[in-house]
Amino acid sequence: MRRISILLLFLVAFIMGIFIPSHSYAYIGSPPSTGGFFTEKNHPLPPEVKIKKAIVRYTFSEKKSIGEIQPTVTIRYLLVNQSKQAQNLDLTYLLYELTPEANKTAKKAHHELQNDVKLKLSLNEKPIDYQYLRYMNRGEWLVPKVKEEWLVEPIYHQPLAKLTSQSFDNTVGVKTKITLAAQQQAELTISYRDRGEFISQKVAQSIQSHLFLFPPNAFWDKPDLRLELVFKQPYFVHSNLPFTKQTPNHYGIQTQKIPSLWLFTIADGTSLPLATQLFQTNMVKEIMIYLFVMIIFLSFLFFALANLMRKKWLYLLPYLIPMIIAFILLPYPYLSPGGILFICLSLLLVAILHFIIYLLFRFIHKLRHKTS
The missing domain is CATH 2.60.40 (Immunoglobulin-like)
Incomplete structure (x- = not known):
C-alpha cells in the first residue's frame, strides 16, 4: 500500500506539472x-x-x-x-x-x-x-x-x-x-x-x-x-x-x-468568477490546486461510501464530479482546450483513486477474513 500511495503522489504531481505552468502569475515584462x-x-x-x-x-x-x-x-x-x-x-x-x-x-x-x-x-x-x-x-x-x-x-x-x-x-x-x-x-x-x-x-x-x-x-x-x-x-x-x-x-x-x-x-468590479470568490484568490494556479484537492476528497468519500454501502451506482458519482466542478467552478469555459484537458486529467485521477480504494478495501476484507 505504501508503494501505491507513493505512486499516486507522483502521478498527481505529474498531472499538476502538466496542467499548471511553472510560473505562478500572469505578468510578463513591464507595462508601457x-x-x-x-x-x-x-x-x-x-x-x-x-x-x-x-x-x-x-x-x-x-x-x-x-x-x-x-x-x-x-x-x-x-x-x-x-x-x-x-x-x-x-x-x-x-x-x-x-x-x-x-x-x-x-x-x-x-x-x-x-x-x-x-x-x-x-x-x-x-x-x-x-x-x-x-x-x-x-x-x-x-x-x-x-x-x-x-x-x-x-x-x-x-x-x-x-x-x-x-x-x-x-x-x-x-x-x-x-x-x-x-x-x-x-x-x-x-x-x-x-x-x-x-x-x-x-x-x-x-x-x-x-x-x-x-x-x-x-x-x-x-x-x-x-x-x-x-x-x-x-x-x-x-x-x-x-x-x-x-x-x-x-x-x-x-x-x-x-x-x-x-x-x-x-x-x-461588477462580477467575479465563482471560484475566485470561493477560494479568495485570482490566480488560476491556486484555483486549480483547490479544485484537484476537492475532486480527490469527494471521490475518496463516494468510493468509500460505495464500498461500505455496497451500492454500485455510487461508483459512478466520482466520475461525474470533474464535469460538475468544471461546469461550475472552472475559471474558463469547460469546453475550451484547457477545460477539456482539466476534465480528462481529473477523470484519470479519479480512476487511479478508484483502483487504490478497491485495493484498500480488498486488503481490509482479507485481513478481517484471516482474523475471523
Whole structure:
C-alpha cells in the first residue's frame, strides 16, 4: 500500500506539472510607460523654470471589458518662469510604443497619434505642435525603476510578478518647443488615450495596468500634485500610491511629495468568477490546486461510501464530479482546450483513486477474513 500511495503522489504531481505552468502569475515584462516631461541628462530644464502644480486624471468613460478600454489621460502642468528673461524650452513627453505599422514612417506615426492615441498638446488652451520621437535611448533619459512589490492584482492584492528592471529601450515620445515670457505662469495640457497593459493569462479575472512617470524632483517648486481616477462603472483598484475613495467610481490622491512613478491595476468590479470568490484568490494556479484537492476528497468519500454501502451506482458519482466542478467552478469555459484537458486529467485521477480504494478495501476484507 505504501508503494501505491507513493505512486499516486507522483502521478498527481505529474498531472499538476502538466496542467499548471511553472510560473505562478500572469505578468510578463513591464507595462508601457507614459507621463512626465523628461529632458536629456546633458540638457536639464533651466533652473529658473519650475513646475508649480500638476493634475493627472485617468478617465475611464467607456463601458468596455478589461483589455479593450482605453482611458483618456489628461495632465495639466502649471509652469512658472521665475527669471526676468524669456525662456525657450525643449520638452519631451514619454509615450508607449506605437504599432509596427505606425513606426514605419513619420507620417503614419502622426496619423496614429492623432486618430488612435488622440494626442493633444496645448499651452494656455492654445494647441501646440509636436515632433514624434522613435526608440529613444534609455541611457540618455532620466527614468525611474519599478519596484516589484508595486505590481499587485487589485482584487485580493496578490503579487503579479517579479520585475528585475523597467525596460525603456523601446520608449517613444513626442518633443515640443514652448516659450515662457519673463515671470510668466502658463498651463501646459497634454491629453491622450492610454492603452495600458492587458493581463489575462493565469488569472481568473483579467487585469489592466497603467504606469505614469513624473518629472524629477528638481523640476518642481513647492509642488502640489493631484492624481485622479474616474470610472464609468465599478472596478477593483490597486495603486502603489495611497488614494482615497471619494465616490464609488472616483479615486483621488493629493500630495506635496513627488513620487517617481504611479502604477495602478484595475479589474472589473461588477462580477467575479465563482471560484475566485470561493477560494479568495485570482490566480488560476491556486484555483486549480483547490479544485484537484476537492475532486480527490469527494471521490475518496463516494468510493468509500460505495464500498461500505455496497451500492454500485455510487461508483459512478466520482466520475461525474470533474464535469460538475468544471461546469461550475472552472475559471474558463469547460469546453475550451484547457477545460477539456482539466476534465480528462481529473477523470484519470479519479480512476487511479478508484483502483487504490478497491485495493484498500480488498486488503481490509482479507485481513478481517484471516482474523475471523
